[in-house]
Amino acid sequence: MAIRFDKLGVVIAAIAGYAAFFAPFATFRANRIVPGEGRFILDALPAVGGPLLLALIIAAIFVALLKTPLAWRLVASVAVLIALALAIGVAGSFLTPPNNTFARISPASGFWLLIFAFTLLLADVLTRLELSPFVRIGILLVAAVAVGALLASGSWDSLSILKEYANRAGSFWAEARKHVALALGSLVAAVVVGLPIGILCHRVEVLRAGVLNVLNIIQTIPSIALFGMLIGPLGWLALHVPGAAALGIRGIGTAPAFVALFLYSLLPVVANTVVGLAGVPKAANEAARGMGMTDRQRLFGVEFPLAFPVILTGIRIVLVQNIGLATIAALIGGGGFGVFVFQGVGQTAMDLVLLGAVPTVSLAFAAAIVLDAVIELTATSRRREAVA
Amino acid sequence: MIEIENITKRYDKQTVVNDVSMVIEPRTIAAIVGTSGSGKTTLLRMINRLVEPTSGTIKLDGVDNHSLPDYELRRSIGYAIQGHGLFPHRTVAQNIATVPLLLGWDKERIDERVDELLRLFQLDPAAFGPRYPHELSGGQQQRVGVARALAAKPNVLLMDEPFGALDPIIRTKAQEDLLAIQKHFGTTIILVTHDMEEAVHLGHKIAVMDGGRLVQYAKPAEILAKPASSFVETLVGSSERPFRLLSLGRVGDAVEKGSAEGEAIPADASQRDALAELLWSGKPALPVRGADGKALGRITVDGLVKLAARPA
Numbered sequence: 001m002a003i004r005f006d007k008l009g010v011v012i013a014a015i016a017g018y019a020a021f022f023a024p025f026a027t028f029r030a031n032r033i034v035p036g037e038g039r040f041i042l043d044a045l046p047a048v049g050g051p052l053l054l055a056l057i058i059a060a061i062f063v064a065l066l067k068t069p070l071a072w073r074l075v076a077s078v079a080v081l082i083a084l085a086l087a088i089g090v091a092g093s094f095l096t097p098p099n100n101t102f103a104r105i106s107p108a109s110g111f112w113l114l115i116f117a118f119t120l121l122l123a124d125v126l127t128r129l130e131l132s133p134f135v136r137i138g139i140l141l142v143a144a145v146a147v148g149a150l151l152a153s154g155s156w157d158s159l160s161i162l163k164e165y166a167n168r169a170g171s172f173w174a175e176a177r178k179h180v181a182l183a184l185g186s187l188v189a190a191v192v193v194g195l196p197i198g199i200l201c202h203r204v205e206v207l208r209a210g211v212l213n214v215l216n217i218i219q220t221i222p223s224i225a226l227f228g229m230l231i232g233p234l235g236w237l238a239l240h241v242p243g244a245a246a247l248g249i250r251g252i253g254t255a256p257a258f259v260a261l262f263l264y265s266l267l268p269v270v271a272n273t274v275v276g277l278a279g280v281p282k283a284a285n286e287a288a289r290g291m292g293m294t295d296r297q298r299l300f301g302v303e304f305p306l307a308f309p310v311i312l313t314g315i316r317i318v319l320v321q322n323i324g325l326a327t328i329a330a331l332i333g334g335g336g337f338g339v340f341v342f343q344g345v346g347q348t349a350m351d352l353v354l355l356g357a358v359p360t361v362s363l364a365f366a367a368a369i370v371l372d373a374v375i376e377l378t379a380t381s382r383r384r385e386a387v388a
Numbered sequence: 389m390i391e392i393e394n395i396t397k398r399y400d401k402q403t404v405v406n407d408v409s410m411v412i413e414p415r416t417i418a419a420i421v422g423t424s425g426s427g428k429t430t431l432l433r434m435i436n437r438l439v440e441p442t443s444g445t446i447k448l449d450g451v452d453n454h455s456l457p458d459y460e461l462r463r464s465i466g467y468a469i470q471g472h473g474l475f476p477h478r479t480v481a482q483n484i485a486t487v488p489l490l491l492g493w494d495k496e497r498i499d500e501r502v503d504e505l506l507r508l509f510q511l512d513p514a515a516f517g518p519r520y521p522h523e524l525s526g527g528q529q530q531r532v533g534v535a536r537a538l539a540a541k542p543n544v545l546l547m548d549e550p551f552g553a554l555d556p557i558i559r560t561k562a563q564e565d566l567l568a569i570q571k572h573f574g575t576t577i578i579l580v581t582h583d584m585e586e587a588v589h590l591g592h593k594i595a596v597m598d599g600g601r602l603v604q605y606a607k608p609a610e611i612l613a614k615p616a617s618s619f620v621e622t623l624v625g626s627s628e629r630p631f632r633l634l635s636l637g638r639v640g641d642a643v644e645k646g647s648a649e650g651e652a653i654p655a656d657a658s659q660r661d662a663l664a665e666l667l668w669s670g671k672p673a674l675p676v677r678g679a680d681g682k683a684l685g686r687i688t689v690d691g692l693v694k695l696a697a698r699p700a
Contacts, residue, residue, distance in 0.1 A: 287473030290438060290546075291487050291536075292463030305477045 008124055009064040016064070016117040020057045023110035026091045031102040032160065032349050038108050044091040053087050056080060057114065064121050070128060077122035084114055085150055092158030104160035106351055133373035140369050160351040161358065168340070168355070176359065178254070179336035182329055183322040186258050190265030190318060195311070197266070198273025199299065208274065215267040223260060223325060227332045230256035257334030261325055265318040272314025276307030309379040316371035323364040327356065389414045390435065390544065390576065395444035397430055404430045406600035407444070412593075414449075414543075417570060417577040419591030421584055421623060427600040428580045432546050435578065436465045448544060463487055466545035466575070470552040472533030474521040480506070480532050481517035487540040505535040508569065527558040531565065538573065547579040551586065563590055584623055588612070588632050596620050608636055613699040630696035635660040639676055639687055642695060648673035648686040655684055663692045 024038025025045075042050040056079065063076040092105045126139070156162050165172055201208040221229070235251030237244045249255045280303050288298045330338030337356040344352030390412040397405040405427040412418045422428040433439040435446055437458045446453045453461055474483050481502050488498045503513040509531040521529055530550065537545055550566075551559045567590065570577055581587055587594045588608045595605040596619075604616035612633045615621040624632065639662045640655035652675040653662050666674055666689050673688040 281473070281476065283469060283471040283473035284475050285473075287467065287469060287533075287536075288475070290436060290462060290467035290469065290473075292459045292461070292490055293486075294459050297490070302475055302477075306475075 004067045005065060006067050008120070009066065012117045012121050013061045013065040015113055015120075016057060016061050019110045019113035019117065020054060020061075023113060024108040025110040026088065026095060027104075027106050027108040028095050029104045029106075029160075032104050032164075032351060033347065036104070036106070036108075038110075039091070039095060041087075041110070044095060045087060046090065046094050049087065049090055053083055056083055060118065060121075064117075070125055073121060074125045074129075077118045077125060080118045081115070081122065082146075084111065084118070085147075086155065088159065089150070089155035089157075092156065096158050104163065104351060105158060106160040106354075133376045137370060137373050140366060144366070161354045164340075164349070164351045164355045171339075172355070175335055175337055175339050178334075179323075179326050179338075179360070180363070182254065182257060182261060182326045182334065182336055183319065186261035186265055187315065187318050187322055189258075189262045190269050191315060193262075194266050194269030195273055198270045198311075199277065201270065201274050202277040212267075212271060212274070215270055218263050219267045223264070223328045224331065226260045226263065227256050227328070230259055231332075234259070252332045252334075254329070254334045256332055257326070257329030257336075261322050261329070264325060265322060268314040268317040268321070269311075272311050272317075273307065276310030276314075277303055279310060280306045309375055312371070312375045312378060316368065316375065319367045319371060320364045323360060323367060327360055389449055390578070391447040391450075392431075392435075393445050393447070395431065395434060395446060396442050397427070397434060397439060398442045403600050405434070405441075408597075408600075408602045409444075410595055410602060410605050412576060412578060414576050415570075415574045416592040417567075417579060417590050418593050418595060419587035420578065420580045420595045420597060421582065421587045422597035423582065423623075425599075426597040428597045429548055431597065432548055432578060432580050435544075435546055436462045436467060438462075463490055463540065464542055464544075466537035466540075466542040468534050468537040468545065468547045468550045470549040472521075472529045472553075474529060474533060474536070476521055478520075479517065480511075480519050480521065480524070481513075483521065483532060484536045484539050486536060491540055493540075501539060505539060508572070509535050509565065511535075526554060527562065530554060530558075530562055534566070534569075538569070538575070541573070543576060545575045545577045547577060549581055550579070552581075566590065584625065585628075585632070588635060596623060609633065609699070612636075629698075631660050631663075633699075634658070634663055634692060634696050637695060640678075640684070642687055642691055643676050643685040644673075644688055644691055646673075646686050647683070648675045648688075650674045652677040652683070653687060655679065659692055659695060662687050663689070663696075666692070 020041060025041045026039045027036035028039055029036035041054055044050070045053060060076040060080045063072050088107050088111055095105045096103050126136070131139070150156060151162075157166075197211060201211050218226075231251040234249055234256050238250045239245075241249075284302055284306070285298065288302045293301060326334075326336045327338035327341055329336050330342050337360045340356030341353050342356075344350065344354075344356065392408060392410050392412075395405055395408045396403065408427075408431060410418075420428045420431060430439055434441045435448075435453065437453060448465075456464075474480075475486070478486075481499075484502045484505055485498045488501060493501075502517065506513040506516055511528065511531065516524070516528070516532075521532070524532065530553070534547075534550065537547075551562050554562060563586065566577075569575075579587075579590060588611075591608060593605060594608055594611050596603045596611065596616075598617075598619050604611060604620050606614075606616075611620065612624055612629055615624055635658050637659040638655065639653055639657045639659055642659055642662070643655065648671070650669060650671055651665075653665055655676055655678050662674070666672075666687070672690070673686045676684045676687050678684050
């Protein structure tokens with residue numbers, strides 16, 4: 001029987017093979033800012049653990065490399081990911097010298113590459129399984145609970161990123177709340193303002209090109225420049241408009257960050273509203289008018305429901321974009337996870353950078369999965385209801 | 389009754405509909421025929437005020453159609469268009485219920501009406517009501533489109549090339565259905581088409597439009613026999629004329645005494661079909677039978693040829 005290779009499997013096997021044998025699994029540093037030294041899997045784990053993990057990875061590489069049933073690939077990828085998550089915690093406590101609170105153990109390139117390779121395998125399996133939106137959200141929840149349980153169990157406590165967290169537990173959650181409030185708040189504002197603008201642009205053709213061009217230009221302004229440009233006018237508002245300062249409007253801080261994120265969010269919301277409304281079948285619109293629907297009834301009864309999946313796609317773009325962009329808000333005192341990123345960069349403490357970056361990426365990733373599922377639900381609910 | 393009086397529509401300098409007057413009798417079908425750009429669709433759309441006329445008036449049963457807000461007027465007039473225009477996000481039943489819902493009918497009355505219409509269009513309410521438009525065939529979508537237009541029992545139904553997107557076989561069936569339904573409800577129908585064949589087949593009267601003007605408005609036989617202009621003559625198609633004339637008559641009206649050998653032709657078939665049958669069978673005459681199967685006499689090639697000649 002001829003051996004047949006899986007195309008993506010070849011890539012995964014190459015990455016995982018390199019990561020397991022030629023890249024360090026964990027980094028040991030005497031304190032939080034000195035350069036570290038790499039430790040390979042066999043050195044980073046206790047006697048039995050290292051060979052066991054290597055054996056599991058090699059087995060999983062073969063499962064990925066060859067054309068194997070989806071169930072095997074699913075089991076292999078999940079098993080390796082769980083093993084990696086546990087092993088890095090074990091490596092943390094194993095590598096830390098007894099009674100030493102300065103030494104820092106952090107995941108190294110080998111660990112991250114292995115995570116990447118097997119997440120790729122898992123993502124590929126999940127895509128091929130064509131799971132329903134509810135199942136996808138369910139899987140996301142299970143993954144979140146699993147990570148939460150690992151964090152709570154304390155098995156990762158000896159890792160550097162959690163040591164940074166331990167030092168900043170209070171401010172971490174405060175910044176997390178600010179981050180989410182900035183990203184979601186500006187999204188809500190953009191939807192509240194952008195939807196009517198989109199509808200107006202759809203109805204009044206003269207406005208369309210002008211409005212979209214202005215929003216396009218705003219989108220191309222670099223975020224730092226936009227913050228800078230807002231300092232002047234917002235500062236002026238705070239000084240000269242009574243009550244503005246009391247509302248938290250100032251040249252720096254949350255207000256300009258919020259306004260900038262709001263402005264960036266407008267283009268996707270308005271553009272997708274226009275595109276969505278333009279995609280409503282002409283005949284349906286014409287029939288709605290001919291049957292005596294008022295403009296309002298036509299908008300809410302026909303145009304809006306039909307354009308909704310496209311508008312939701314715009315909202316998804318905005319949410320993911322905002323979660324990432326909100327990091328920059330820290331530059332002008334707006335708070336959020338960016339605070340840790342910029343502090344970390346300033347202190348050349350990479351672990352602190354990660355403390356800001358990892359939650360941001362996870363949040364954006366989760367938001368994308370949830371909204372994709374919602375979009376699919378709204379677009380297909382008609383078909384599925386009809387079949388049932 | 390629909391009275392169109394001196395209706396004109398101008399866009400900037402271009403006159404799309406030019407001083408058209410016509411009266412459509414109640415419970416009849418008027419077919420408006422013309423090439424594209426002749427203003428026929430604009431004329432239709434001025435009846436339910438999707439287009440506002442530049443001058444002139446349109447009265448429905450003696451009442452000016454500007455005496456109501458436009459959306460209320462439209463709810464009282466059925467409207468069916470090419471490509472059916474069904475709402476893709478609503479089920480067949482919800483689509484048909486659109487106007488009754490706008491008029492505030494109660495749920496029971498709406499459900500009853502939807503079921504009645506679906507059955508009338510030979511669609512099983514239990515099977516088709518909950519489906520979505522994209523799950524229907526083209527012919528079924530078109531039937532639902534007409535059913536939706538008739539949902540609130542309008543006296544007047546406007547149709548803009550309603551059968552334009554259908555293939556010939558389904559199209560013929562849809563035309564027969566429409567005739568049956570028009571008889572059943574007694575609806576006054578104004579139908580826009582570019583197909584003279586369809587106009588002759590469906591229309592009690594035909595209005596021919598050219599360059600925004602109403603060129604001729606008359607019964608089909610008269611349009612065929614005495615075209616008012618060379619344009620009407622071209623539209624009728626000189627090679628098709630005798631056959632179109634025959635298609636207007638029934639075999640029952642051309643029966644001669646005597647008997648003939650061969651397959652009997654039903655008395656309610658069109659004279660055109662009878663002639664085709666005669667020519668194809670190679671016989672000079674065929675027997676005719678009534679709906680009850682009784683022999684009524686015979687029909688001859690000679691007799692039909694005389695009927696197909698230009699009326700004096």
